[in-house]
Amino acid sequence: MLERLLPYRHPLTRFPAIRTIGALIFREMSTSYGKSPGGFIWTVLEPVGGIALLTVIFSLAVRVPPMGSSFALFYASGLLPFLMFLDISRRIAQSLAFSKQLLFYPGVTFVDAIVARFVLACMIHALVCIIVLTGIVYYDNVELILDLPRIVSAFLMSAGLALGVGCTNCFLMRRFPLWANVWAIITRPLFLISCIFIPFDSMPEGFRNILWFNPLIHIVGTNRSGFYSTYRAEYVQPVYVAVIAAVLFGLGLALLTKWHRDLAQR
Template sequence: MQQGLLPQHHPLRQWPAWRTISALMFREMSTSYGKSPGGFVWTILEPVGGIALLTVIFSLAVRIPPMGSSFALFYATGLLPFLMFLDISKKVAQSLQFSKQLLFYPGVTFVDAIFARFLLACMVHAMVFVIVLTGIIWYDNVELIVNVPLVVLAFLMSGGLALGVGCANCFLMRRFPVWANVWAIITRPLFLISCIFIPFDSMPEGFRTVLWYNPLIHIVGTNRSGFYSTYRAEYVEPIYVVLIATVLFGSGLALLTKWHRDLAQR
């Protein structure tokens, strides 16, 4: 529908940024999922394959998972929010590069590019969460009561942290290209120190003091407490994660506001 044919008070005319964001989201859907063989299916198969591999390896060494009776569910509740954080933060960090040519149009801003990638990635991972976890619960015949508010909180915390980190990295990686290599080195140990394999409470006390400052610990703990009613993640502080995400997002947005025109031309 052409803009001139829309009523003056139509919502799409009152919120032009949403039209731009929607168009960018549809563009990425066709680019990322429409051209590759399998498309969206590979987004589901990646976490499923990782969880299956972890389940087989650790079930051979340990008869009982650290929580509950299903190895797959235990690892999924830790792995899914972790993969969500990595994927969304990476996509947000690459927003300027991905929409580089479109940023020269007057109706498209770098904020539109960031939120388009962020919202689409969140929608994809929400579907991954539901499909993978529902499949595991059905396949392993797990009986549990899911605390939906806690699971949603963990999802929002993971998405918010990814947005903050991605926005800061969007500036740093474009302004200082070497930062991409530095960040890859920094994040490599996260897979081992985010309590995906071992619950935070089972870690040595001295190690826990340092490990607590990893915000992913709080996200994984919140998500697992939503699936295991007897698990009390008393160490979790959502405000800590929100504070880090807010500071990084605000800093990244301020720097991009000042430098985005120069960065878009690189």
């Protein structure tokens, strides 16, 4: 009888953190995609434009792509996880600055801000990957034997590494503003040394021994092995990427736990 008299409570009200994260996600969507002309369209056009430019340039110099018959698919399989890593890590690194005013509310924590940006960014990039890759397959009439577990694994590896790097940078960029400039310089060569243009196996052996320590090499290799059934990518070590992501995430989370109140006031 008492239960009938009590007002209905939605199941989500029992989990305030979920409601907070949901509210932050909707705020992020309205702020990032609702106010700019084109909104979400530009998120899709950025990788499409990059892939199209690479395809035109390299198709003029080389008749056959390093893998398969489609230049666009070859570059998309490497460029999309790379752009995903850069974008998600950047968004997470800006979590405190983006939600600074909300962190003073007792129901909002810095973890909520990070999780909200991470979840939304992963959803956006998953949608972008599906749209871009589906368009390339139909446009170039490519016949594929997809290995979905490997493609999903590459997606999770890229997301996990971005989360770890983003959390550490979230602290460093707020604590030491100069680090943002240093990080921008460090990441510029990544576009050239992440095997987006040339497969890892085609690199000189001495250079491969150094490139192997770049975790993005393993992500790109895993993703490409999911689209090209004959490409084995035996050099890939997902555990290596997972360890780096976990260490950076733990370090960043520990530093933010200790200093987030001071950093939010900056």
